[in-house]
Amino acid sequence: MAEEERKEPKKKLLTVSTSPHLTDRSTSKQIMYEVVIGMLPVTLWSIYLYRHMAVIVLLTCLAGCLGTEWLFNLARKRPQTITDGSGIVTALILGLSLPPTLPWWAALIGSVAAIGAAKMLFGGLGSNIFNPAMVGRAFLMACFGTMMTTWAMPFQTGVKITYEDPAAAPSAITQPTPLALAKDAIKHAADPDIAEWNKQSPDDVNIIILDMFTGNMTVNGSTGETSALLWLIGGVFLLFRRTITYHIPLAVLGSSGVIATAAWWANPEVYINPLAHLCGGGLMMCAFFIATDLVTCPLSKRGRVIFGIGVGTLIMLIRLKGGYPEGVMYAVLLMNAMTPLLDRWTRPKPLGGHVSAD
Structure with a gap:
């Protein structure tokens, strides 16, 4: 009996679970x-x-x-x-x-x-x-x-908005965000007198960009669209802790920056400074905290780069050519739908082996 017990191999129990599958001590x-x-x-x-x-x-x-x-x-x-x-x-x-x-x-x-x-x-x-x-x-x-799409300026918290008649709301509460002004400039490129963004002097635009980056109290938007710098600090913390990798943030910011710069160089009178796109809206938040969601992003490094480039490209296409001034939400959801395909297309090839298309 003792010899039979020694000869019988021990059964290994494998736990099957959904992603993310962690390979280190982190939970x-x-x-x-x-x-x-x-x-x-x-x-x-x-x-x-x-x-x-x-x-x-x-x-x-x-x-x-x-x-x-x-x-x-x-x-x-x-x-x-x-x-x-x-x-x-x-x-x-x-x-x-x-x-x-x-x-x-x-x-x-x-x-x-x-x-x-x-x-x-x-x-x-x-x-x-x-x-x-x-x-x-x-x-x-x-x-x-x-x-x-109704925004408040910082510290303006004492005015009640009546959504039944939004036109009656104070302009200080309902004024558009910087990206909305930029979208207005694109729509009315043929009539610079209407485009509010085009009325800004270069110095004023630089001040607005600096406010969007540092979190100064002169820029409105969503609750968290207050400081690109603080989102960047939080993203660096996650990179330092290895909670996320650099592939998606770099791909999102890089592709967005390239497209915004190309549009700006092509027609600086219509398209805004690319730094305004990088610092404005939810782009920094998306690059480090939304697109990097471990469950809905690809598993491979190559897949994550493609995923990030897709997110950044879609964001800029919506901002520059779409009907809505911000494209983070739609870009992320569209690329989430592509994640299973990206995982399949970028499946790592085993050493000395071949990965079947099936």
């Missing part, structure tokens, strides 16, 4: 909370600029995302996962991508759509195809277009 929970830490600087700065409006939006997103995940796990009799950090990451990204003027109930609806429709219906963390926060934002854009 999914640790990665998620490192992403949260990376977003803390811009989150605190946004709260400082927009005060109670930012707090309401962010807290509503947190409650909505975590509550939806808890209810889905309870209904499906699964272990609770609200402490793994993924719901918090989704809530912060969604909340920071929403206007600070958005009513709390709209933010709640977006949170339910982000976690319920884009994550839990697919099976939870690791099974979703699309970035949950961008799905939630896309749902809100489709349902509440006026609310999603």
Whole structure:
């Protein structure tokens, strides 16, 4: 009997699970909370600029995302996962991508759509195809277009917006973002008197770019579109911690910068300085915190580069030629749909072997 036990090989049990598959000592929970830490600087700065409006939006997103995940796990009799950090990451990204003027109930609806429709219906963390926060934002854009394009200047928190009659809202609240002004200049290139951006002197444009980069209080936008510098600092932290790799951020920023520079050189009277594109809107946020989502981006390095170039290219095509001044949301969702194909096309070839197309 003893000899038979020695001869019988031990059975190895393999655990099959959804991505991301980690090969180091880091855990999914640790990665998620490192992403949260990376977003803390811009989150605190946004709260400082927009005060109670930012707090309401962010807290509503947190409650909505975590509550939806808890209810889905309870209904499906699964272990609770609200402490793994993924719901918090989704809530912060969604909340920071929403206007600070958005009513709390709209933010709640977006949170339910982000976690319920884009994550839990697919099976939870690791099974979703699309970035949950961008799905939630896309749902809100489709349902509440006026609310999603109404902006507040920093510190202007005492004016109530009546969405039934948005034209009656104060211009200080409803004025367009810098990217919206740039889009207006493109649309009315034949009539420079109408294009507000073209009325800016070079010095004024440089000041606006500096404000967008540093987070000065003269630029409006979404709750988290306050400082490209703070997003860059958070991104560098994630790179230092090896939570993300440089492939996607470099590809997104590089492709966006090349296209913006080419357009600017071709017609500087219509297209704005490429630095304004890099510092404005949600491009920095996308490059380091949205496009780098481990679940919805490709696995291989080559696939991530292609993915990032696709995201950056789509962002600039929408900004320059589309009907909407910001293209981050649509670019990420479109490239998320391409991720399975990119994983297949860029599958690493084993040493001395051949990878079948099937």
